[in-house]
Amino acid sequence: MAEPLFKVSGLKVALPDMTRKPLIGSAPLVEILKGLDFELPRRSVTGIVGESGSGKSTLGRALVRLIEPSAGSIHFEGRDIAHLPEGELRPLRRNLQMIFQDPMSSLNPRRTIGAIIAAPLKLNGLGDNLEQRVAEALSRVGLPESFASRYRHELSGGQRQRVGIARALALSPDFVLADEIVSGLDVSTQAQILTLLEKLADEMGLTVAFISHDLSVIRRLCRQVIVMRQGEIVEQGPTDALFADPKHAYTRDLIAAIPLPEIDDEWLKAG
Amino acid sequence: MSACLDISNLSATLPSGQRVLRSVSLTVQPGEVRALVGESGAGKSMIGKAVLGVLPPSVRIVEGAIRLEGTDLGALSAKERRRLIGAKAALIPQDPLTALNPSRRVGPQMTDRLVHILGWAADKADRRVRQLLDEVHIREPDRVMKAYPHELSGGMRQRVLIAAAFASEPRLIVADEPTTALDVTVQKQILRLIAQLQQEHGTAILFVTHDLGVVAKVSQKVTVLYAGKVVEEADTPALFANPQHAYTRALMAATPKYTDPQASLKPVDESVLAGLAAEIAVADHDWRPHG
Numbered sequence: 238m239a240e241p242l243f244k245v246s247g248l249k250v251a252l253p254d255m256t257r258k259p260l261i262g263s264a265p266l267v268e269i270l271k272g273l274d275f276e277l278p279r280r281s282v283t284g285i286v287g288e289s290g291s292g293k294s295t296l297g298r299a300l301v302r303l304i305e306p307s308a309g310s311i312h313f314e315g316r317d318i319a320h321l322p323e324g325e326l327r328p329l330r331r332n333l334q335m336i337f338q339d340p341m342s343s344l345n346p347r348r349t350i351g352a353i354i355a356a357p358l359k360l361n362g363l364g365d366n367l368e369q370r371v372a373e374a375l376s377r378v379g380l381p382e383s384f385a386s387r388y389r390h391e392l393s394g395g396q397r398q399r400v401g402i403a404r405a406l407a408l409s410p411d412f413v414l415a416d417e418i419v420s421g422l423d424v425s426t427q428a429q430i431l432t433l434l435e436k437l438a439d440e441m442g443l444t445v446a447f448i449s450h451d452l453s454v455i456r457r458l459c460r461q462v463i464v465m466r467q468g469e470i471v472e473q474g475p476t477d478a479l480f481a482d483p484k485h486a487y488t489r490d491l492i493a494a495i496p497l498p499e500i501d502d503e504w505l506k507a508g
Numbered sequence: 509m510s511a512c513l514d515i516s517n518l519s520a521t522l523p524s525g526q527r528v529l530r531s532v533s534l535t536v537q538p539g540e541v542r543a544l545v546g547e548s549g550a551g552k553s554m555i556g557k558a559v560l561g562v563l564p565p566s567v568r569i570v571e572g573a574i575r576l577e578g579t580d581l582g583a584l585s586a587k588e589r590r591r592l593i594g595a596k597a598a599l600i601p602q603d604p605l606t607a608l609n610p611s612r613r614v615g616p617q618m619t620d621r622l623v624h625i626l627g628w629a630a631d632k633a634d635r636r637v638r639q640l641l642d643e644v645h646i647r648e649p650d651r652v653m654k655a656y657p658h659e660l661s662g663g664m665r666q667r668v669l670i671a672a673a674f675a676s677e678p679r680l681i682v683a684d685e686p687t688t689a690l691d692v693t694v695q696k697q698i699l700r701l702i703a704q705l706q707q708e709h710g711t712a713i714l715f716v717t718h719d720l721g722v723v724a725k726v727s728q729k730v731t732v733l734y735a736g737k738v739v740e741e742a743d744t745p746a747l748f749a750n751p752q753h754a755y756t757r758a759l760m761a762a763t764p765k766y767t768d769p770q771a772s773l774k775p776v777d778e779s780v781l782a783g784l785a786a787e788i789a790v791a792d793h794d795w796r797p798h799g
Contacts (some may be wrong), residue, residue, distance in 0.1 A: 289662075327545050394548075415701070423547040423718065424762040428773035431764075450691065450730035453764040457773065480769075494692040495766050496721030500745045507757055 242444045243277035247309035269295045271468040282445040284459030291465040293448050297414045301333040328435055331361050334405040338417040340397035351385030354404050374403040395426035416448045441496040456480055464488050509533040510578040512680050512712040518572035530737040539714045543727035551736035552716045556682040562592050574593050594625040602685040604665035608657040608665040615653030618672040640671035661692040674705050684716045707765045732756050734784055
């Protein structure tokens with residue numbers, strides 16, 4: 238229990254800057270993440286918050302090893318996966334799942350919902366009782382079994398995001414990366430999806446990295462929080478303590494910029 | 509004095525006959541900011557488009573009137589209508605990247621409207637745009653006007669479009685989710701800028717948004733829409749102090765509040781949705797086009 242699921246130190250990611258690529262030769266590298274140290278405790282939702290360009294999505298993608306870091310280590314279950322070749326990552330992938338921002342572009346329009354959820358099951362040798370497993374995955378996210386034969390365009394935005402969650406959780410992973418999964422949704426649908434994620438994380442003992450630009454959502458959902466700016470962590474800690482007494486000026490700026498749904502004539506003038 | 513914008517009993521339909529706007533009435537007084545709030549599909553952008561005369565061809569206005577400073581848009585020829593809307597109204601769009609032509613420099617895109625629609629001389633339009641760029645705190649107008657849209661940051665692009673909207677001294681601006689694509693800190697700067705210019709120029713704004721937080725901060729009046737129907741209309745402080753309609757209360761309960769992290773997030777309740785469906789069924793049953 239004491240051992241965190243992820244222990245990351247000195248994490249750096251550099252990617253080629255294609256806007257500055259010369260006609261011949263390789264593009265210069267630009268450092269996206271500039272040496273991050275943090276841990277993700279087990280069975281807990283950790284929020285990663287920052288503005289666009291802060292590197293929060295790059296950080297998420299490095300955690301599930303969709304990109305290879307240029308330096309540093311990522312210890313997952315005690316093993317450094319920072320530079321593992323794809324062949325050795327393959328068996329770990331079922332434990333490193335991801336829910337995407339936009340279910341419209343992350344669900345294949347030409348396959349049924351059932352086939353989409355069944356794909357990771359088949360790949361991981363759980364092809365027996367497929368129909369039953371798909372039905373279980375659907376009912377877990379509150380969708381009827383009959384949805385297995387539908388296509389993504391027949392679903393509402395909230396239902397699509399439920400399918401994304403069902404696919405990610407079908408393999409009962411240890412870790413789920415949720416990257417801005419409610420930012421395209423109406424508040425009512427957002428409330429449904431957040432409540433669902435909270436319930437499932439609790440029931441299934443998931444470790445979740447929840448990336449968002451919305452501090453209100455982070456404060457509501459996450460136990461720990463990491464605040465990022467321009468590829469660096471400016472502040473991290475337990476959500477309650479961090480927001481009760483934000484140490485860094487940038488965190489305070491972010492908080493002051495939230496338009497709270499209450500009347501305050503001074504808000505626009507201040508800051 | 510007549511209202512700056514007066515929409516009365518406006519209904520619009522799709523070719524299937526389905527109503528997308530259901531007898532909508534609202535007014536925006538001179539110099540006033542009215543927020544139009546609702547979830548996706550509520551028809552809030554549709555109302556903005558109707559006011560600016562840019563509804564998609566499939567949507568037909570079948571009933572009601574839109575009056576801009578007392579002139580009924582429906583009574584004008586297409587050409588007169590375009591000229592009137594061009595002179596009196598302007599748009600601040602949601603996504604500055606799609607609203608700007610990527611292959612043209614920013615400057616000419618800002619002066620186009622003044623020169624080609626309002627018939628200003630080129631040098632007068634140029635001076636006017638520079639003045640407005642100064643008002644939106646852009647310190648290097650030469651560089652910005654020569655830049656292509658991709659060379660500017662998101663906040664900068666939105667400033668350019670705000671300057672362009674105010675440049676012709678419109679009486680009414682339709683702001684269609686102008687800060688939805690922006691980071692919170694930039695959003696606050698842009699909201700402040702719109703509020704400042706709105707007060708200095710005495711412009712009326714129809715502010716379309718899905719965010720109750722933005723409603724609370726920028727508007728004096730608010731109209732809540734659901735499925736193309738006005739469900740509540742109030743002074744903004746009154747709406748937040750004492751929301752009358754169950755749907756308004758449900759929307760508020762579904763919005764996460766930074767200052768109240770323990771509050772449980774409640775999706776809009778089935779019974780509220782059933783109530784709304786019943787209200788709409790009654791409204792549709794009683795409705796006869798041109799009746």
